[in-house]
Amino acid sequence: MTWTFTDDVDVFLATAGPSLAARPVEHTVALSVTERLRRSGAHHYGAGDPVLGWWRGADGAVAGTVVRTPPHVALLTAVPAEAVGPLVEALGAGPDLDGVNADRDTAAQLAALLPGYRTEQEQRLYRLGRLRPPSPAPAGRARTATRADRALLVEWVRGFAAATGQSKSSAGWLVDEGTGRGALTLWERGGAPVALAGRTRMLAGTVRVTLVYTPPELRGRGYAAAVTAEASRAAQAEAPAEVLLFTDLANPTSNGVYLRIGYEPVADRVQMRRGA
Numbered sequence: 001m002t003w004t005f006t007d008d009v010d011v012f013l014a015t016a017g018p019s020l021a022a023r024p025v026e027h028t029v030a031l032s033v034t035e036r037l038r039r040s041g042a043h044h045y046g047a048g049d050p051v052l053g054w055w056r057g058a059d060g061a062v063a064g065t066v067v068r069t070p071p072h073v074a075l076l077t078a079v080p081a082e083a084v085g086p087l088v089e090a091l092g093a094g095p096d097l098d099g100v101n102a103d104r105d106t107a108a109q110l111a112a113l114l115p116g117y118r119t120e121q122e123q124r125l126y127r128l129g130r131l132r133p134p135s136p137a138p139a140g141r142a143r144t145a146t147r148a149d150r151a152l153l154v155e156w157v158r159g160f161a162a163a164t165g166q167s168k169s170s171a172g173w174l175v176d177e178g179t180g181r182g183a184l185t186l187w188e189r190g191g192a193p194v195a196l197a198g199r200t201r202m203l204a205g206t207v208r209v210t211l212v213y214t215p216p217e218l219r220g221r222g223y224a225a226a227v228t229a230e231a232s233r234a235a236q237a238e239a240p241a242e243v244l245l246f247t248d249l250a251n252p253t254s255n256g257v258y259l260r261i262g263y264e265p266v267a268d269r270v271q272m273r274r275g276a
Contacts, residue, residue, distance in 0.1 A: 012052035015083040019062040024204035047068035073099030099273035107270040126263035128243035136224035140189035142230035187227035195223035197231035205241035205244040
């Protein structure tokens, strides 16, 4: 039983890719992150080299992964309890475990082994059951965003990043990539955009709705529910096995919206960082 690490995404996917794809709901973010590295290069997220690792259990099968793309925290998925201590021994003294995103049990183990963590965010993963668009719908209609919307989209993606504690550095890339494949949906009223939602590429039979954003001055009017429902409908049209979505548990409004339009809770994750 051992951890193996590499900075080569092709090596990582050749070894750990089948285990990620076998449980795509649980591994949705790891699948997306490694797909971006595969398409855009090792330094897509920043100048630092990625840290990509997998744990083999007693039977020799891959049974857990860690993916860190500096400056982002380490993403741990399906890591068994017996692998947490060895992970700390391998990475705990350096910067690669200064921050983690993990399921609640793994996060608790890490906090006990590496004192000084503080919780930054608690997230809930949802899967779409039966889609129930808001009724009555708010005034307006949905449309697919285009490159002509780029300036506004970049501004809103940066607003989404600020609201969710994410990096703004990828905003331009996300907009260009998303509009290039028609994956960004706008809700507009009177010809003016009022809300945004996007969707990831389909990976291992899953699509994740993301980038759900309404400018502060336009909130509370039902636009987020409407645009999320339309982005979810567009995701369903690709015929995935699952449509997924993450939300911040500290935001009861968004969690309530997603439940009302048909999303069902799957699992919770905790993002923690050491130090002040």
